[in-house]
Amino acid sequence: MKKNTVSGILLGVSIFFTLVLLIYSILLINWKSEALQNRLDALEERMENDRLSMEQYRESLAADLDDIRTVSGEMAELIDSESRLIQDEHRRSGNRLAGQIRTGFANVDERFNGLEQIVVPGEAQPVRVPGGRIETIDLQIIRAMREGIAAFEIRRFPDAVQSFKSVLDLDPDHREAQLYTSISLYYQNKNNLRQRRDTKNLLTAVLDREPGNTIVLETLADIAAEEGSWNEAILFYRRRVELSAAGAEVYGQAGFACLYAGKIQDSIDYFAQAIGRDPAESHYYYGAGRAYEISGNTSRAAELYRQCLARNPEHSEARKGYEALKTQ
Numbered sequence: 001m002k003k004n005t006v007s008g009i010l011l012g013v014s015i016f017f018t019l020v021l022l023i024y025s026i027l028l029i030n031w032k033s034e035a036l037q038n039r040l041d042a043l044e045e046r047m048e049n050d051r052l053s054m055e056q057y058r059e060s061l062a063a064d065l066d067d068i069r070t071v072s073g074e075m076a077e078l079i080d081s082e083s084r085l086i087q088d089e090h091r092r093s094g095n096r097l098a099g100q101i102r103t104g105f106a107n108v109d110e111r112f113n114g115l116e117q118i119v120v121p122g123e124a125q126p127v128r129v130p131g132g133r134i135e136t137i138d139l140q141i142i143r144a145m146r147e148g149i150a151a152f153e154i155r156r157f158p159d160a161v162q163s164f165k166s167v168l169d170l171d172p173d174h175r176e177a178q179l180y181t182s183i184s185l186y187y188q189n190k191n192n193l194r195q196r197r198d199t200k201n202l203l204t205a206v207l208d209r210e211p212g213n214t215i216v217l218e219t220l221a222d223i224a225a226e227e228g229s230w231n232e233a234i235l236f237y238r239r240r241v242e243l244s245a246a247g248a249e250v251y252g253q254a255g256f257a258c259l260y261a262g263k264i265q266d267s268i269d270y271f272a273q274a275i276g277r278d279p280a281e282s283h284y285y286y287g288a289g290r291a292y293e294i295s296g297n298t299s300r301a302a303e304l305y306r307q308c309l310a311r312n313p314e315h316s317e318a319r320k321g322y323e324a325l326k327t328q
Contacts, residue, residue, distance in 0.1 A: 141167050141174070148180060157188035179206060183219055196223060212243055218250060225253065230261035237270075248278035255287050259294075267291040282312035289321060298325050 148163030161184045167177035179202070186199040200223050203216045210216065221236035237254035240246055255270035271288035278284065289304030305322035308315050 141170055144170075145177065148177075148184075152180070152184055155187075157184045160184040161188065175206075178202070179216070183215070186219070186223070190226060196226070199223065214240055214243055214246070217243075221253065221257070225257055228260075230257045233257040234261060234263065234266070241273075248274045248276075248281060248284070251277065252281070252284050252287065255284070255291070259287060259291050264291050264295050268295070280311060282308045282315055282318070285311065286315060286318045286321075289318065293321060293325070298328065301325060 144163050144167045148160045148167070151157070151159035151163060161181055164177045164181040164184065167174050168181065171177070182199045182202045185195050189195045200220065203220050203223075206213060207216050207220065217236050217240040221233045221240065224230075224233035224236060234254065234257050237250060237257060240250055241254070251270045251274035255267045255274055258264070258267035258270060268288060268291045271284050271291065274281070274284040275288065285304045285308035289301045289308060292298075292304060293301035302322060302325040305318045305325065308318040309322060312318075
């Protein structure tokens, strides 16, 4: 009986501890399940936040891309417009210089007219020229200079350089050929900083010897404008127009230099001179309109923009300015 009692007690203790262990296991499982569920909930919440953040990032990126496309379009349009303006300025500059070179050689054409039958090409000979003087000339040099000038006029700068260099092969000290070779190389390679520097140094040396050389003054002004040295460009343009009457291109470029330098009244005066000399050139009306708009005279600016568009309906900058002023 005593043995049965002990066995019963042991069985009861065993059942008790088994129940305790079972309860503990159930509680442990519940706790771990709850902890795991909390982690899963936190992970799910974080994933949802990441998804929302990603959507916001995508929306922000899409907005930024739209802004970039808008700005890129505006920049492309602006660059295209500025490129056309620069090309127009370069074309007028080249035509102006070509005209002045032709003028400089007009006397040569007159003095040596008809000498082709007298002078052996490529040989320097003493020849009696009109007026009775005896001069030693080389017809090949004259022809090469003429060919260089003709090529320069139509902006075939490589051909112009070749012609002028053929003169230098015959006469390395030919100053005009040296000068025009440098000018042609500059207009051929305007983005070549070394060529620009070399041309500027040569022209500066020429200007020291010949302070009244209008071609040198205009080219130095163009170089200064290309470098954005507007005040320096204005000084060269001013010296140029003070020497003698100049073409509309000189006054027009001086007007733009003053406009970019903030000298608005000088810009207006130069554009007035340019328009008076070449009323058909739309670019001068645009520059004058821009100057008047900056000065606050919007009615005059709108009228000048309108006149610019009447001469060149494709002038996008003038159209922008005109449309903007019409809505005010």
